[in-house]
Amino acid sequence: MGESRTELLAWLNDLLQVNYTKVEQCGTGGAYCQIMDSVFGDVPMARVKMNAKHEYEFIANFKILQNVFRSHKVEKPIVVEKLVKCKMQDNLEFLQWIKRFWDTNYGGQGYDAVARRRGAPTDTPATIAPLAPSRGSSTTLHTGAPRAGGRTPISGHRAGSTQPNELVQNLQAQLREMSTHLEGLEKERDFYFSKLRDIEILVQGQLEALEAEGKDDPLMRDIQKILYSTEEGFEVPEGGAVDEEETF
CATH class of the missing domain: 1.10.418.10 (Calponin-like domain)
Structure with a gap:
């Protein structure tokens, strides 16, 4: 063990x-x-x-x-x-x-x-999991309903404003989390797109060089076929022009 x-x-x-x-x-x-x-x-x-x-x-x-x-x-x-x-x-x-x-x-x-x-920061997220609702959001999204088991203030001039204020703070926190998550997804997408684009250029160049010599490479053709294949819902519209930089 x-x-x-x-x-x-x-x-x-x-x-x-x-x-x-x-x-x-x-x-x-x-x-x-x-x-x-x-x-x-x-x-x-x-x-x-x-x-x-x-x-x-x-x-x-x-x-x-x-x-x-x-x-x-x-x-x-x-x-x-x-x-x-x-x-x-x-x-x-x-x-x-x-x-x-x-x-x-x-x-x-x-x-x-x-x-x-060399003193590089080491702060690590407390939770590295898919985004989950912020604490309290499941109970505060229903603005007019009391929280189960919670206590409703019975005195004090801010008693009526506490819950809406909590809701706004929770929604703002969720929005910040989602924005950060989206930024990470976009960077990850660009990272892999760049790799696929490099592969496409290499394959295309190799095929053109072979074609000039009157030769062919079935493996390169298969790779190119995979790169250009589409799935249902992602087909290029008929008659639509495709920008050379938007191959995938």
Whole structure:
């Protein structure tokens, strides 16, 4: 049996001088990178985003971790697509494994985690899950209804304004959360679109070069077919012009 969540978090916070409260927060990838840095001392911590808040930033951290594993011949698969979802069980199992690896390979040398990060911020969201209604929103959206089990003020000149004020604050908090979430989704979309666009250009260039030589490459044709395929509801309208930069 591996260590409990409490034990793992205590070890992690002590080693890295951070203040994680949930194992799920390790799904950002930054902590895993720095644990390996404490062992090997050569992780490019300047590129690790310890305060990552969006999935595309988590993925970038895990790519650094994969490179570290590869360069040091660490034979352990990193299931990135699961870990970045910040689910407790997936990250608990990986953190237990990485703790065992650290126990076996850490040389006992001193490790200054803050200096290695060069003072980079480490604040991690308390909850890295899909957006949920803000606290109290489920009960305050019905403006005229009393809250179950709540107490209604019977005196004081602000008694009538408390609940509407709470509602406004909750809605404003939800709006801020949604705006931040949307910004992250847009950045993630652009990140993957850029990769697909690069692939499209490479495939197109290779096919044109082969065509000039009177040759063909079935594999490239298949890749191009996948890139240009559409699904129901996403077809290009008949007669509609498609901008070259809007291929996907």
